[in-house]
Amino acid sequence: MSFSSKEIIALADQYLLGNVSRVPLVLVKGQGSKVWDAEGREYLDFIAGVATCAFGHSPAFMADILAEQARKLVHVSNIFYNEPQVLLAERLVKASGLSKAFFSNSGAEANEAALKMARKYSHDRYGAGRHVIVSALDSFHGRTMGAISATGQTRFHQGFEPMLPGFKFVRFGDVAALKEALTPDVCAVLLEPIQGEGGVNIPPADYFSETAKLCQSKDILLILDEVQTGLGRTGQDFAFRHFNVKPDILTLGKALGSGYPVGATLSAAEPSKALSPGTHSSTVGGAPLAMTISLELVNRILEPSFLAEVAQKGVFFKKSLEDLKAARPKDILDVRGLGLILGLSLNRPSGPVVAALRDLGFLVNAASPTILRFVPPLTVTNDEISQLTQGLLDALDRSAA
Ligand SMILES: Cc1ncc(COP(=O)(O)O)c(C=O)c1O
Helix, strand or coil: CCCCHHHHHHHHHHHCCCCCCCCCCCEEEEEECEEEECCCCEEEECCHHHHCCCCCECCHHHHHHHHHHHHHCCCCCCCCCCHHHHHHHHHHHHHHCCCEEEEECCHHHHHHHHHHHHHHHHHHHHCCCCCEEEEEECCCCCCCHHHHHCCECHHHCCCCCCCCCCEEEECCCCHHHHHHHCCCCEEEEEECCCECCCCCECCCCCHHHHHHHHHHHCCCEEEEECCCCCCCCCCCCCHHHHHCCCCCEEEECHHHCECECCEEEEECHHHHCCCCCCCCCCCCCCCHHHHHHHHHHHHHHCCHHHHHHHHHHHHHHHHHHHHHHHHCCCCEEEEEEECCEEEEEECCCCHHHHHHHHHCCEECEEEECCEEEECCCCCCCHHHHHHHHHHHHHHHHHHHC
């Protein structure tokens, strides 16, 4: 049975929780960077499930591996060992230079594990009271209670108060503000290397190395949330490489499963000891099916030639956006980002531009009311990037009219 878009949207209005403001588009099929709606209209997708579908839509290798593993073993409890989980842990640990891995089902859960680990580590070493976690204004760490408490945007808190105690926020990129915030009750600093949902914000070059020095001097753990920026998105395996820093705890999601739900919390040796048996777990996290597909995805992403291609495409894309800015200096205030997480700051609301792009067959979303964000599949081609930048020119004209 297949429904029209109108029918699906009517059913959604009737039966789905209205927690998301949705675009009136029903997507039924995807291939590479393209998706099609229920009426057969084609779109070039520069959202990619919000920086998730690393290899684009419906890559054949994912279908093959999922089908093969599903016939072998889908899920077993974490009270048993399973081979793909151990192999993925080894791969991620060796790639990141950290020591241990814990697997969950989403970015928010990966961050929850990181927050618990940081508090428990500090509690085990220093006793109660040293539990505060400092994070950044304009950050985003997910939608669970711990993750929204750690998120430095009040719009995610409103109506859900009280937030969990023990979180404070500083301006992103401001070392002096961070230094002042590192009072004796602080156990960890939680930051995104590049703020994705906050508007594709890149900190000053020495921000992370200075932050790491401050943290080390006080045995404060540095947690980097690379749920959006990790695994190839910036043209490096992890975005922290760009900033000459190494975290104590690293969280991953999105591309890690590329649409299959997987989250990971990687940690240095000492903090990992805090989560001893019985302190934390997930029923389905780390299950063989998820781990098998994730291992294949990670192996493919970490291939140096693949990362080099992402970096090259990122340079091409950014240059194309800068050329666009030169052509439209009044419309475009700023081009920002690294690799294939790029943003355009506009001098007007981004909503009408997003809608005009959609009419032209391009899917793009807004990271803030005036910032367009581009997070295409890592397999996007230069030709597709050029089509998008041409579409942007048209969309700016149409939305100005
Ligand atoms: C930096 C960052 N952390 C955490 C999350 C939450 O991930 P999930 O939606 O998988 O829980 C996101 C999602 O956008 C994110 O961008």
